[in-house]
């Protein structure tokens with residue numbers, strides 16, 4: 099565990115937030131000039147947000163980490179003196195959770211607790227209605243005058259950012275270490291298949307990690323810019339601890355849940371095939387995926403579980419058509435699910451109810467989690483766990499942190515997993531893991 103962080107939220111400590119519209123500064127320049135802990139959130143249909151520095155940090159551990167973060171966030175926002183002018187510029191907390199209830203402990207996750215949310219001191223929001231600068235302060239010294247002065251200073255700084263130049267090349271990979279070799283993988287997958295065939299389990303998602311030594315230090319602004327170009331339809335994220343040089347980032351195709359007012363959007367993403375060399379081959383693979391009994395079964399287990407988990411909260415729910423989502427290196431089965439809430443639930447209550455979906459955990463959930471713990475020789479940390487943002491109204495948006503890596507500058511550890519069902523073949527599942535490393539690996543190798 100990293101150094102315990104003081105929870106800065108206490109009754110009587112006010113929050114002050116002010117925002118102003120600014121000319122649009124280049125994303126990479128804003129991120130390159132930001133102060134650790136930096137945060138980035140960029141999701142389809144949403145504003146892109148860059149956070150710099152922490153005005154407050156909320157952390158929690160253990161199975162009730164979701165509720166504890168929700169309560170602390172509500173306490174933080176309750177004392178708020180907020181003038182945002184527009185919804186996009188409203189102050190938000192950015193962060194995420196460890197996959198397992200017992201948290202992230204082993205390297206490379208030593209600076210990542212069970213949950214951490216950062217309330218940025220400076221937030222730049224690229225929205226449909228313009229670009230916004232928000233400055234936040236928390237604590238006894240947070241006064242409207244101090245925040246307004248800082249807003250002016252930040253506006254000035256952002257108007258004069260140094261030109262970041264062209265996007266740099268990938269740093270290059272000198273060495274790779276796998277957590278799991280092919281033999282161990284096959285043993286693990288076969289054991290899981292036996293458990294499934296015996297009726298003990300229906301599905302389990304098994305993952306691997308790949309540690310890459312880098313030839314040069316990784317530039318986070320550059321890799322996020324390259325991921326934005328290749329994965330515009332994915333959720334791109336960055337979260338960092340307050341100290342040390344770790345960054346957790348990725349470009350994930352999987353939304354966990356978005357809550358805006360009483361409208362909830364989620365979906366099932368599970369079942370995978372590769373990309374073809376030609377459009378015709380792509381189409382053939384997509385059709386084969388749509389017709390694959392194994393993949394459709396794997397997928398429907400996820401869609402059913404999501405609907406079951408959401409049902410207690412929903413006044414109504416609707417399931418869209420199952421289609422194929424085509425990404426740069428893989429294609430997935432995808433079913434959108436939307437719901438109207440019966441009451442005003444906080445987005446974190448939905449996150450808690452949904453995580454982990456069987457797209458990253460399995461069924462039944464506890465048996466699957468035990469199988470994951472018994473099989474995987476590494477710490478999942480925040481991989482495959484919820485990452486996103488929340489606001490004062492309990493709105494928020496969360497992705498499942500896939501196609502991701504945690505990096506300390508000259509080393510990056512990548513994670514990827516696959517759903518194992520009764521007719522899984524270990525060699526094919528191995529190949530699928532390698533495909534799922536590609537989004538990040540392609541941006542590291544030169």
Ligand SMILES: C=C(O[C@@H]1C=C(C(=O)O)C=C[C@H]1O)C(=O)O
Pocket residue numbers: 303305352367368369370430457458482500501513514515516517534
């Ligand atoms: C577990 C991962 O992906 C998940 C598993 C999938 C599958 O088994 O088909 C597909 C998409 C994701 O829900 C990963 O990318 O690491």
